[in-house]
Amino acid sequence: MADDTLLIRPARPEDLGAITAIYGHAVATGTASFELDPPDETEMRRRFDALSASGHPYLAALRADRLVGYAYAGPYRPRPAYRATVEDSIYLSPSAQGQGVGLALLKHLVGAAEAAGFRQMVAVIGDSGHRASIRLHERLGFRLVGTLENVGWKHGRWLDSVLMQRGLGPAADAPPAR
Template identity: 60%
Template sequence: MTDVTIRPATPADIPSITRIYAHAVQNGTATFELEPPDEAEMTRRMTALLDGDFPYLAAEIGGSFAGYAYAGLYRPRPAYRFTVEDSIYIDPTARRRGVGRALLKRLIEECERTGFRQMIAVIGDSAQTPSIEVHRALGFRHVGNVENVGFKFGRWLDTVLMQRDLGPGATTKP
């Protein structure tokens, strides 16, 4: 594994975040967005998460931006307030170098420190084996598939649902 540095993401990272996400939108099925958002929209999204005190992380390898991850509410209704959904995007040149694992590990730690109790991974496309495996390696369990819910690149796509307890999970009240 390459030496990966994880740090809080900042607005200065928006150009790199926008570039990585645009590549994911245009070339992959990890996201079901069809048109890449611009830097203004990515800034709005980051600001909303940071204003809500959610973790937003950046990864670097040798000083170069390699990827990012964040957690946000799984659903907006109040009963879901202790459950977050994770999102991770890696620069194509940094894949298979431990970046995703390092980001997810730190994201889990940050969410536990903040008091969240469950983390949900909604993985676009059941063929996303690397994403499924890194989640499994860090304690997520498969809780279901939602079949044929997205249509991108001329084909129907599933989403894979995985879940992990954070801290004491549901063994105690928050």
């Protein structure tokens, strides 16, 4: 694969070292995640296995055979009535930010979630200051549905959660297939 070619594919167990490193950096330095301590690879494997076993899409982005980002659609809430709604998560290595990797991952994730029979996708964006993430979601048809102000404390300040949502597939009023 050429150095500038981006490959999006299902994530694999062997990707978990790079995924753990990308997420660990995001947790330690950013506000996209409200986790305070980066989980280790064992915990990331547990999360990956749980999502994979339940049919939730989990994708990896590679450039020059190097994992530069990942995305997954996890359960929005644990109660059964929410089973057709997923929450998207996208994390990129610092070197891949601003290069269209997030857009490619989210496009593929939306398609994979639709193919898996999910009906709604929710984005819970950590902090209203994440303009790039908000714009990314807007580009793919997400609409702002609310902002929870000052709900998380991280890095010495209060953070908002921005909620965005989009429908998946053509049957907005159909009962869930899952």
